[in-house]
Amino acid sequence: MEYKRYGNYLILGKAEKYNLADRMEFHNCPQKRIGLNNDVKADFILAFYMLHEMPEHIKFLSEVKTLLKKGGRSLAVICLIQNIINFH
Numbered sequence: 001m002e003y004k005r006y007g008n009y010l011i012l013g014k015a016e017k018y019n020l021a022d023r024m025e026f027h028n029c030p031q032k033r034i035g036l037n038n039d040v041k042a043d044f045i046l047a048f049y050m051l052h053e054m055p056e057h058i059k060f061l062s063e064v065k066t067l068l069k070k071g072g073r074s075l076a077v078i079c080l081i082q083n084i085i086n087f088h
Contacts, residue, residue: 032056034063042067045074052078 015021029035032055045064054060064074 034060034067036067038066040067041069041072043069043072045072047074047076049077049079051076 012021012024012026015024027034027036029050031053045067047060047064051057051060061074061076068074
């Protein structure tokens with residue numbers, strides 16, 4: 001299996017360690033939308049350190065909602081330190 005490197009994270013390596021790699025699919029978004037067909041339905045969507053890059057946060061989160069299965073969950077991880085530094 002090919003490892004995808006995002007920054008210093010070897011995501012698939014850790015997933016394989018816990019036998020989860022076959023249950024995960026990674027997708028890089030175009031700049032203004034997620035870019036998946038509406039027939040894709042996910043149990044869980046993780047937006048990791050990327051929400052600040054989206055020009056329209058609400059539109060992006062609405063699109064995430066359409067891609068979740070009924071009862072699906074999403075998590076957006078953001079960097080608060082960067083936001084505090086940029087705020088001042």
